[in-house]
Amino acid sequence: MVQLSQRLDRYILMAQKSSSKPKLKVCG
Structure with a gap:
């Protein structure tokens, strides 16, 4: 888990x- x-x-x-695109994907 860690x-x-x-x-x-x-x-x-x-x-x-x-970029901000992948960040948005990570946020969901």
Whole structure:
């Protein structure tokens, strides 16, 4: 479970750096 959380955090960080489109997808 902790690993999943860390993965999500990294994904969000990458999305934020990439663009606002992926960020919106992460938000749902």
